[in-house]
Amino acid sequence: MLAAQIIAVVIFVAMFLLIVSEKVPRHFTTLxxxxxxxxxxxxxxxxxxxxxxxxxxLKSFADPNFWILSEGAEEESSGINWAxxxxxxxxxxxxxxxxxxxxxxxxxxxxxxxxxxxxxxxFLTFMLMSFVLAMFIDSITVILFxxxxxIELSQLLKFSPVxxxxxxxxxxNLGGSATMCGDPPNIIIGTALNYTFxxxxxxxxxxxxxxxxxxxxxxxxxxxxxxxxDTTKGMKIAYPDPKEAITSKxxxxxxxxxxxVAVIMLVTHAQTGLTVATIGxxxxxxxxxxxxxxxxxxxxxxxxxxxxxxxxxxVVVGGLEQTGVLEIIAGFIAKVSGDxxxxxxxxxxxxxxxxxxxVDNIPFAATMIPIIKALSTTMGVDLSVLSWTLAMGTDxxxxxxxxxxxxxxxxxxxxxKSGHMIGWGKYCKYAAPATIIVIGISxxxxxxxYF
Amino acid sequence: xxxxxxxxIISVGREYGSGGIVIAEELAKRFNVPFxxxxxxENIAKEKGVPYEDLKRYDEAPKIRLFHRKVKxxxxxxxxxxxxxxxxxxxxxxxSGESFVVVGRCAExxxxxxKGKELISIFILxxxxxxxxxxSEVHHLNExxxxxxxxxxxxxxxxxxxxxCKGKWGDSRNYDFSLxxxxxxxEGAIDAIETYVKRRLNEL
Numbered sequence: 001m002l003a004a005q006i007i008a009v010v011i012f013v014a015m016f017l018l019i020v021s022e023k024v025p026r027h028f029t030t031l032x033x034x035x036x037x038x039x040x041x042x043x044x045x046x047x048x049x050x051x052x053x054x055x056x057x058l059k060s061f062a063d064p065n066f067w068i069l070s071e072g073a074e075e076e077s078s079g080i081n082w083a084x085x086x087x088x089x090x091x092x093x094x095x096x097x098x099x100x101x102x103x104x105x106x107x108x109x110x111x112x113x114x115x116x117x118x119x120x121x122x123f124l125t126f127m128l129m130s131f132v133l134a135m136f137i138d139s140i141t142v143i144l145f146x147x148x149x150x151i152e153l154s155q156l157l158k159f160s161p162v163x164x165x166x167x168x169x170x171x172x173n174l175g176g177s178a179t180m181c182g183d184p185p186n187i188i189i190g191t192a193l194n195y196t197f198x199x200x201x202x203x204x205x206x207x208x209x210x211x212x213x214x215x216x217x218x219x220x221x222x223x224x225x226x227x228x229x230d231t232t233k234g235m236k237i238a239y240p241d242p243k244e245a246i247t248s249k250x251x252x253x254x255x256x257x258x259x260x261v262a263v264i265m266l267v268t269h270a271q272t273g274l275t276v277a278t279i280g281x282x283x284x285x286x287x288x289x290x291x292x293x294x295x296x297x298x299x300x301x302x303x304x305x306x307x308x309x310x311x312x313x314x315v316v317v318g319g320l321e322q323t324g325v326l327e328i329i330a331g332f333i334a335k336v337s338g339d340x341x342x343x344x345x346x347x348x349x350x351x352x353x354x355x356x357x358x359v360d361n362i363p364f365a366a367t368m369i370p371i372i373k374a375l376s377t378t379m380g381v382d383l384s385v386l387s388w389t390l391a392m393g394t395d396x397x398x399x400x401x402x403x404x405x406x407x408x409x410x411x412x413x414x415x416x417k418s419g420h421m422i423g424w425g426k427y428c429k430y431a432a433p434a435t436i437i438v439i440g441i442s443x444x445x446x447x448x449x450y451f
Numbered sequence: 452x453x454x455x456x457x458x459x460i461i462s463v464g465r466e467y468g469s470g471g472i473v474i475a476e477e478l479a480k481r482f483n484v485p486f487x488x489x490x491x492x493e494n495i496a497k498e499k500g501v502p503y504e505d506l507k508r509y510d511e512a513p514k515i516r517l518f519h520r521k522v523k524x525x526x527x528x529x530x531x532x533x534x535x536x537x538x539x540x541x542x543x544x545x546x547s548g549e550s551f552v553v554v555g556r557c558a559e560x561x562x563x564x565x566k567g568k569e570l571i572s573i574f575i576l577x578x579x580x581x582x583x584x585x586x587s588e589v590h591h592l593n594e595x596x597x598x599x600x601x602x603x604x605x606x607x608x609x610x611x612x613x614x615x616c617k618g619k620w621g622d623s624r625n626y627d628f629s630l631x632x633x634x635x636x637x638e639g640a641i642d643a644i645e646t647y648v649k650r651r652l653n654e655l
Contacts, residue, residue: 022521140522155500303523402527403520413525416532419499421509423529424518 004045008323011036012367015316019360027305030312037319046322055079055318068273069194078321078370080314083191083277084184085307088138090280091181094258095141096301097287100294101252103259104145105245112153113242119159123167123227124216126150130168131212134175135182136263139407142172147414155418156239158231162420163223166430169411170399174215174438176407177395178208180276181266184310185365185394187276189387192369196270203388204395207445211438218434254290258283310362317366326367330374341381345389345446348372352393353439357400365394385450392442400435402427459484459550459652460565462558464574464612464626467604468582468597470637471575472554477641479552482648487544488554491537509533511555513610534615545569555608559626560616571651573644574626578633627651
């Protein structure tokens with residue numbers, strides 16, 4: 001087993017290094033490393049076809065609980081988290097449909113009009129909109145559209161888009177932490193450990209909303225000089241009409257209905273029993289059927305590279321799990337924290353936050369799930385508390401640096417394309433303290449509420 | 452001068468201190484076409500309404516990979532974004548049918564679809580002594596400091612070029628015409644390149 005463990009760790013570390021180096025597209029990296037894990041670790045070292053089958057996890061499709069959850073269903077087994085992949089695919093198709101109809105641009109311009117194009121009001125409402133949208137839609141899409149409109153308005157109203165984009169990025173990551181479908185780590189945690197949308201809302205959601213109050217005040221205070229300047233005095237400005245953003249009224253109405261149905265299904269899935277995999281399939285079917293002729297175009301726009309990245313990643317993490325490496329790490333964390341559960345929570349939270357600030361939080365969260373499961377079993381700690389801790393650490397930690405989360409990359413790149421460069425210094429100066437504030441608030445709430 | 456009513460683009464890659472920029476500027480004058488070097492970024496800054504100095508610090512600069520991340524075409528590295536803006540600018544100029552001389556900015560790679568046709572790619576190098584002499588004079592440095600600066604700048608240009616291009620910086624296989632201007636002197640080098648360009652234009 002030792003050889004299998006060493007090789008599994010080597011493959012895992014190599015995968016991380018290759019992802020960071022960007023030498024190879026990241027989906028090739030995870031798929032290649034996943035294949036190595038299957039052949040070398042499971043095939044040659046362990047000679048275990050059982051481990052291969054468990055990691056590929058194809059049997060989950062035959063399990064009725066995969067589609068409709070019954071009372072008392074057990075936690076999902078290890079390996080490829082197909083529910084996450086199907087759900088993310090469904091949301092990608094839906095979001096493409098919404099974008100095509102002009103939904104996001106209409107919403108952004110509509111809110112700007114509603115607050116009479118006042119810079120400080122746009123700043124505050126866009127932060128809130130970023131938070132709310134990211135609760136249901138992936139933060140990359142939220143920032144992609146929000147940053148584009150922010151830049152457009154900044155050119156019209158003559159303000160720097162940088163403060164607003166940094167605040168929007170932060171709020172998108174914070175909003176993502178509030179729900180099960182907001183951020184990939186939450187989807188992975190939720191589907192792997194069978195939590196519901198409501199479980200996330202009343203736990204991480206509550207923390208996120210409380211933190212949002214502090215974050216809005218913080219960003220308003222640090223950027224007040226930039227956002228309260230009257231830069232348009234005496235200028236005649238031709239404001240864009242939100243209605244012009246709508247490419248087709250019919251598709252716009254349809255995409256709004258599909259979005260509303262998706263939100264309702266997610267909010268009520270504990271009651272209806274529909275799993276996120278089923279919701280993903282329903283949303284995909286609705287979008288494709290209503291697009292009809294445009295369905296093929298929508299399908300072509302789906303980010304398959306990210307889905308393949310997930311697929312390979314789950315196999316690699318499955319390798320660490322099957323070889324018992326993650327149990328060793330869990331044992332180490334348990335040893336360091338002794339009997340002090342509060343210390344263990346602090347370790348999980350801060351390590352997750354710091355790691356997610358520098359490496360992709362998706363592989364980190366996927367790796368940590370078996371670890372917190374083992375910690376819960378061996379130390380008798382409530383698994384849900386560890387789950388909320390892990391979710392907040394990974395979701396929020398990514399906000400601290402330009403490379404911590406995909407939304408940061410997209411927002412910074414959008415600003416750069418408009419000529420506004422956001423380097424490490426400028427980004428971290430504002431986002432790192434906000435991250436520390438939110439992680440601090442999360443720790444305090446977890447301690448007060450669960451201990 | 453040959454068939455100059457047709458489009459032609461001269462890209463000039465150069466070692467730091469080789470005088471490549473002087474040669475490129477003179478070529479632009481002789482062929483009466485626009486000369487693009489720092490003006491690319493100046494124009495971009497003007498277009499975007501941002502100070503030129505904000506972009507200049509990332510001009511032809513390599514990034515440290517460990518500190519940056521890409522998500523599809525989006526990069527956190529200002530170096531990537533400034534490079535992309537300049538590449539797009541050069542490509543747009545080429546697509547508009549304009550003839551011009553462009554210095555650096557990976558132009559021979561960015562304009563690869565024009566290779567062997569409208570694009571004439573040149574690389575200028577020089578002997579160590581000449582490079583030191585030129586940099587010492589221009590920047591008022593002693594020989595040692597001038598050489599240190601040359602080594603540093605060339606390493607920077609090489610890293611920048613090789614990150615964005617398949618072909619290696621300064622590799623003669625990557626250019627139509629590589630020339631050491633220490634052999635003929637500046638005037639001689641410009642004349643030689645002019646003759647070469649005219650021959651190419653006659654074949655267009």
